[in-house]
Amino acid sequence: MLFDEAGFIASDPGGDVVVLRPTTVTLTERRIAVIGANGSGKSTFARMINGLVEPTEGRVLVDDLDVRRDGAAVRRRVGFVFTDPAAQLVMPTVVEDVALSLRRRHRGTQERRLAAIDVLARFGLDDLGDRSVHTLSGGQKQLLALASVLATEPSVLVADEPTTLLDLRNSRIVGDLLMALDQQVVIVTHDLELAERCDRALVVDDAQVVFDGSPADAVAHYRSLV
Numbered sequence: 001m002l003f004d005e006a007g008f009i010a011s012d013p014g015g016d017v018v019v020l021r022p023t024t025v026t027l028t029e030r031r032i033a034v035i036g037a038n039g040s041g042k043s044t045f046a047r048m049i050n051g052l053v054e055p056t057e058g059r060v061l062v063d064d065l066d067v068r069r070d071g072a073a074v075r076r077r078v079g080f081v082f083t084d085p086a087a088q089l090v091m092p093t094v095v096e097d098v099a100l101s102l103r104r105r106h107r108g109t110q111e112r113r114l115a116a117i118d119v120l121a122r123f124g125l126d127d128l129g130d131r132s133v134h135t136l137s138g139g140q141k142q143l144l145a146l147a148s149v150l151a152t153e154p155s156v157l158v159a160d161e162p163t164t165l166l167d168l169r170n171s172r173i174v175g176d177l178l179m180a181l182d183q184q185v186v187i188v189t190h191d192l193e194l195a196e197r198c199d200r201a202l203v204v205d206d207a208q209v210v211f212d213g214s215p216a217d218a219v220a221h222y223r224s225l226v
C-alpha cells in the first residue's frame, strides 16, 4: 500500500480545509496502527485506503491499484470497519446481515444463509443468528460488523477505532482477533495498548504524519505532543 504525496483538501462553505497534507508512506507490515489527537486526520487517512475519501492531490495505491481510478476493485480488496458498527449493520437479523455481505460470493439464498451460519460459528456468534441486530450488545455488534466484513475475504482490513465502544474484555477479544488475521490490517485507534501490539505505528498531528516507526516510539512521541 502506497501513499504517494497523497493529501486531502475539503471544500467547506467557510473555505478550503487542509485535512491531510501530502503524505508519502509505503505500508507493508501486517499490523499498522494510526494514532493521534481528535481531529488530526486519522480517519481521513484510513478512508483514503479504500477510496471512501478520494485524495485531492497525489495518489493512493493498494496492490498497484489506484483508489481513485480503480475504486471498485480497491473496495473489493479493502474491507472497512466503522467505529460505530450500527453504521454498517443494516439487515434485521444477524444471519441476514452476514448473508448480505456474501451476496457477491454466493448467488443462491439458501447457499448464502448456510455460508453466513458458517461465518458466525467462526466468530463464536452462532447462537445469535436469528436475533435482531438491535438487541445485540456493543461488543457483539462490533464482532458482527467485523465478521460481516471479513466474510468478504478482503486482502486488507481497515478498522477505524474498533475498540472505542468496547469494555475491557471485548476490547481484548477484538484486539486478539485483529492480531490473528492473515491479512494486512490498518487500525486507527486511541487504544494505545492495541497500537503497541502492532508492527508499525504512524502518529498523525495537525493534518500530517509526524512520526512513523515502532509502536513503542510512536506512543512515546504521541505522549510528548500532549
Ligand SMILES: Nc1ncnc2c1ncn2[C@@H]1O[C@H](COP(=O)(O)OP(=O)(O)OP(=O)(O)O)[C@@H](O)[C@H]1O
Pocket (backbone or CB within 6 Å): 010, 011, 012, 017, 018, 019, 036, 037, 038, 039, 040, 041, 042, 043, 044, 045
Ligand atoms: N469533508 C470535510 N469537510 C470539512 N472538514 C473535514 C472534512 N473531513 C474531515 N474534516 C475535518 O478534518 C479534521 C480531521 O478529521 P478526521 O475525521 O480525519 O480526524 P480524526 O483524527 O479521525 O479524529 P477523531 O479521533 O476525532 O475521530 C477534523 O477537524 C474534521 O472536522
